[in-house]
Amino acid sequence: MAEKDQVAARARAVTERFQFGPWSMMTVKSHILKSEGPTRERFESQLELPQVPEMIFADNVLRVIHDDGYGIEFNALDALKCVDAHHDPLKVAVSQAWREARSSCEHINDVVKPFDWTFTTDYKGTLLEKEDKKITVSETTERIDIEKLKVREKILFYEDMLLFEDELADNGTSLLNVRMRVMxxxxxxxxxxxxxxxxxxxxxxxxxxxxxxxxxxxxxxFSTKDDQVKEIKASQHLFTDPNEIANHLTLRKEVFEKLQFPETPPEEGS
Structure with a gap:
């Protein structure tokens, strides 16, 4: 990208920062990735996918960094790297319904190589490290106290950003967004x-x-929930509301992890 283009891109991006004790929060929100150009080529070259979502916010990022240099961030590229680039899982899960949906899905029919055209990702964030400062991930029996999170507190910092979205050739929608609040x-x-x-x-x-x-x-x-539409016992007007429909889907998988900071070793038996 030419220097002039880089300056223009930075000018369009909105960066916010917030300090919470030893933690620095940074968010960058920018425009949709253009359909062509060096940035697009560089982005797609790092993915094996024969197609990418229609709307990718390639520069959007939510980053949380400790003063010691370790942390976690959320970005579109790493999320799309988790999409299955070699198989079409939906074809196996709902064979007949998949064939019917695919018959009218023009841009999917144009793709010979099978891949997950719904862009389903099990991305859980990108861990950041600095030299020997590294977060250790382990399974845990400890759970997030959801009830405690429901207690009303002052919101010191809030962000809600979209990482990618696709309308699946007018056959539905697929999107990934990240929200954060600091109390x-x-x-x-x-x-x-x-x-x-x-x-x-x-x-x-x-x-x-x-x-x-x-x-x-x-x-x-991390949790994954899904159901075939014919099995969902909920009003159809909820189908477009992720917050509501999530309560009516069958839980398929859960993963509970402790992200231990490098100052102390992971606790045994956690």
């Missing part, structure tokens, strides 16, 4: 992937991350 007691992040193939399937993949001020770790929980 006096700590911070909470929700990364949500929402996919709806009309008359076929709805899926919600959630990653929740919670840090309590003063702790030497964060908790991260």
């Amino acid at each position: 006096p007691s700590g911070f909470f992040i929700l990364l949500r992937f929402f996919m709806r193939v009309d008359n076929v399937m709805i899926r919600v993949n959630d990653t929740r991350l919670h840090y309590q001020a003063g702790k030497n770790y964060m908790l991260r929980e």
